[in-house]
Amino acid sequence: MFNKHLPVCAIIVIEMNYFDRAKYFKTKKRLGQNFLISGEVIADIIKNADIQPEDTILEIGPGVGFVTEQLVKYAKRVIAIELDEDAIKELKKLNAPNLEIIHQDILKTDISQFSDEKIKVVANIPYYITSPIIAHLLGEVDDLNNKNRNSIKEIILMVQEEVARRMVANEKSPNKQYGPLTILSQFWSDVSLFRLVGRKSFYPAPKVNSALVKLIVKDSPRLVLSDYGHFRKVVKSAFSQRRKNIKNCLVSSGFDKAKVISTLNNMELDENIRGEKLSIEILGQLSENLLH
Secondary structure (H helix, E strand, O other): OOOOOOOHHHHHHOOOOHHHHHOOOOOOHHHOOOEEOOHHHHHHHHHHHOOOOOOEEEEEOOOOOOOHHHHHHHOOEEEEEEOOHHHHHHHHOOOOOOEEEEEOOHHHOOHHHOOOOOEEEEEEOOHHHHHHHHHHHHOOOOOOOOHHHHOEEEEEEEEEHHHHHHHOOOOOOOOOOOOHHHHHHHHOEEEEEEEEEOHHHEEOOOOOOEEEEEEEEOOOOOOOOOOHHHHHHHHHHHOOOOOOOHHHHHHHOOOOHHHHHHHHHHOOOOOOOOHHHOOHHHHHHHHHHHHO
16 A cells, blocks of 8 residues: 555656556557556546545556556555456556456446446546447436446546547537537536646657546436437437538427427527537427427
8 A cells, every 4th residue: 555645746757667668568559559658647647536545446448557556556446447468468467466457348348347336437548439438438318327327436537638628618619629529428427627648648659639537427417307318319410410500400300390490489599509509408408398
């Protein structure tokens, strides 16, 4: 166990030359492997995870274990989900008694099997499957009893910066950042971006900048609705064709034109407004009103 009198960053940053260790491992592009080699960024992950001695941590995509070897110092139990057999060989070298290594695809993993208590998730994931992983962890907006979400209390997630901006966006955000991923992320969690991460923090360096986000999982959805499946359909329709206004998007998706027009008028919404200018709450009201 670690010394609580020492600052977390002091423990981590001075310990390892991550670059020298990473360059001897043959990374696999097909798995989207970019290993985090910045001790400072790793320190921030540990700090923001706020790990307590009784915590169980699920780490997704541990790679060769640079974050893992810090997590095992602070948590009661660390479960590492890794798909790459070669990376697993490196993880086993940590020889930590509180580390469990599972060779599995996270998208095929039932997280609820690991603990009766709610766990924390730390994830440095392949960027090309970010949205599927978020959906797997949180569930879709109409998935009211998702087993994975019910097993998680917090998530620390490394993602592409552009994706992080979309996750924390709102209807006032620039450059069309606000959209389905925003709603997916924020419907079942409170999301915050707490650090930007440059390309040189990884080996090999990716072509994009990254960011760390924290998701605090809610016990109940952001909105109370009578039909969550209908809301999901409205959201999908609202963002289906960004150049079209909300009326045309809904009608093109099969909603009755007369009903759409009357609903928008009753809500005093301009027919020409676009979906990305409607808050999650307004979209929820729109969904409810279109039902009746």
